Amino acid sequence: MAINISKQFLFRKLHQLSGIAPLGFFLFAHFFTNSKALGGAEKFNDAVGELHSVPYLIFVEWLGIFIPLIYHAVYGLFITWEARANNIAYPYARNWFYTIQRTTGIIVFFFVFFHILNFRFGLIPGLNTTPVAGNAEIAFALVAEEFTRLWVVVVYVIGITATVWHLANGFWLFAVDWGIVIGAQAQRYAGYACAALGVALLAVGLNAMAAFIWKGGLLGSEFWGMYR
Amino acid sequence: MSTQINPTNEANISRGTAMGTATYAAPSQTPDGTTEAAQRFVEIKIARRDNPDSAQRWETFRIPYRRNLNIISCLMEIRKNPVMANGERTTPPVWDMSCLEQVCGICTMVINGKVRQSCSALVDQLDQPITLQPMTKFPNVRDLAVDRSQMFDHLKRVHAWVEIDGTHDLGAGAKMSQEDVAERYAYSRCMTCGCCLEACPQYGGDNYIGPQAIAQVRLFNMHPTGKMTRDERLEALMQDDGIQNCGNSQNCVRVCPMSIPLTKAIYEENRETIIHGLFGWLKR
Numbered sequence: 289m290a291i292n293i294s295k296q297f298l299f300r301k302l303h304q305l306s307g308i309a310p311l312g313f314f315l316f317a318h319f320f321t322n323s324k325a326l327g328g329a330e331k332f333n334d335a336v337g338e339l340h341s342v343p344y345l346i347f348v349e350w351l352g353i354f355i356p357l358i359y360h361a362v363y364g365l366f367i368t369w370e371a372r373a374n375n376i377a378y379p380y381a382r383n384w385f386y387t388i389q390r391t392t393g394i395i396v397f398f399f400v401f402f403h404i405l406n407f408r409f410g411l412i413p414g415l416n417t418t419p420v421a422g423n424a425e426i427a428f429a430l431v432a433e434e435f436t437r438l439w440v441v442v443v444y445v446i447g448i449t450a451t452v453w454h455l456a457n458g459f460w461l462f463a464v465d466w467g468i469v470i471g472a473q474a475q476r477y478a479g480y481a482c483a484a485l486g487v488a489l490l491a492v493g494l495n496a497m498a499a500f501i502w503k504g505g506l507l508g509s510e511f512w513g514m515y516r
Numbered sequence: 517m518s519t520q521i522n523p524t525n526e527a528n529i530s531r532g533t534a535m536g537t538a539t540y541a542a543p544s545q546t547p548d549g550t551t552e553a554a555q556r557f558v559e560i561k562i563a564r565r566d567n568p569d570s571a572q573r574w575e576t577f578r579i580p581y582r583r584n585l586n587i588i589s590c591l592m593e594i595r596k597n598p599v600m601a602n603g604e605r606t607t608p609p610v611w612d613m614s615c616l617e618q619v620c621g622i623c624t625m626v627i628n629g630k631v632r633q634s635c636s637a638l639v640d641q642l643d644q645p646i647t648l649q650p651m652t653k654f655p656n657v658r659d660l661a662v663d664r665s666q667m668f669d670h671l672k673r674v675h676a677w678v679e680i681d682g683t684h685d686l687g688a689g690a691k692m693s694q695e696d697v698a699e700r701y702a703y704s705r706c707m708t709c710g711c712c713l714e715a716c717p718q719y720g721g722d723n724y725i726g727p728q729a730i731a732q733v734r735l736f737n738m739h740p741t742g743k744m745t746r747d748e749r750l751e752a753l754m755q756d757d758g759i760q761n762c763g764n765s766q767n768c769v770r771v772c773p774m775s776i777p778l779t780k781a782i783y784e785e786n787r788e789t790i791i792h793g794l795f796g797w798l799k800r
Binding site: 291292293294295296297300301367370371372373374376377378380382385386387461464465466467468469470471472475 | 629630715717718719720723751754755756757758759760761762763764765766767770771777779780783784785786787788789790791792793794796797
């Protein structure tokens with residue numbers, strides 16, 4: 289017998305999945321590459337150059353990042369549009385997470401749009417018109433130059449924090465939406481695990497940004513046992 | 517004035533309230549039994565609506581305080597003499613009630629901003645002025661009465677029953693483990709009151725099957741005979757406005773007056789629908 293499911297069910301499950309794979313895992317890879325800036329400008333530029341040599345790059349970029357990203361972002365806005373937040377009447381933690389997930393989603397939507405135009409395409413007149421893609425040898429300089437402006441730093445701190453919150457809570461949401469974590473106690477433990485992951489990711493993300501402002505990031509690359 | 521409460525008199529009061537013919541304690545008697553010169557009042561603001569198409573308005577009432585008042589007994593008091601606090605006469609407020617012991621669910625309304633049953637909402641535990649509003653997620657018929665038939669339609673949509681074919685004796689049913697019996701008992705306590713849907717930030721305009729119906733799917737999918745039509749219920753959950761619209765705010769389980777593990781039911785059915793809906797075709 290054919291299985292009768294609605295498009296809405298399929299689209300919603302794809303939305304939940306796309307946030308984890310590929311987008312969530314892409315963020316790990318992205319933070320990994322960015323963190324090479326802790327080792328200095330040359331190490332970061334080499335890492336960007338390395339990405340340029342990814343085989344079948346255009347497919348990897350479009351199928352692995354841009355298409356899932358556009359799908360997750362646009363469908364996410366539809367979901368957010370349907371929300372009827374009621375946190376004042378029902379001020380429970382999970383209900384706040386519900387509203388914060390949607391709020392950070394909107395912040396991330398605008399932040400990532402800006403971030404991609406800015407560094408991937410170099411299409412922000414008055415700030416940056418040179419894409420990092422294709423200019424690996426000056427990648428570090430391009431980013432470091434932008435971070436001399438305080439407002440850019442503020443935008444990135446807000447953007448990175450919102451992104452990390454959205455992903456860390458997103459892991460929890462995926463686990464319950466796909467019926468992996470079911471019981472209340474298991475959900476509590478899963479919540480702690482996602483919180484720990486979120487704190488670690490936030491530290492890594494912000495430290496990578498700091499590496500473009502202060503040499504070696506917040507504590508210096510030696511602190512983390514990186515060899516020259 | 518006596519400082520002791522006469523237990524016989526107390527019994528008369530509660531019985532009198534249930535019958536709709538109240539016998540009152542002396543007006544100057546306070547909950548702790550001490551004498552107070554001034555008469556105490558309960559201030560109640562009710563969101564009124566004359567018919568489904570007319571605008572909502574607030575009316576304020578002040579009724580004499582007595583011990584152990586609940587919202588139903590306040591409304592009965594107002595109904596006897598529907599005069600507002602400003603002296604203006606109005607129509608008696610309309611609301612639904614039946615069991616008066618929080619098992620029928622029909623007297624559900626929004627009290628001081630939170631959804632709950634008015635029969636078990638005690639004045640002594642509420643901040644004043646007490647505000648009474650009809651539930652917002654269902655069509656408002658009049659005053660505090662709403663039409664909750666959406667929820668009964670949801671039960672039909674998900675086949676929330678066990679099929680039996682014919683009227684002949686089918687013999688004893690299959691045995692269930694005690695663990696399953698206990699879990700099913702929890703789901704069976706649902707009284708279709710609507711608290712979960714009212715508190716759900718996803719629900720509105722009948723756009724989501726809701727925790728109430730999903731818990732009933734769980735109830736009947738756990739039943740040995742009900743299991744035989746499991747896929748039918750799962751596929752009903754996967755239609756438009758189905759289980760996928762859950763936003764995981766978990767308000768449902770927090771407001772459920774029967775303490776039903778609604779979120780567990782939703783996540784169990786998430787697992788079942790994922791396995792059946794997304795991976796089911798791999799079995800073919």
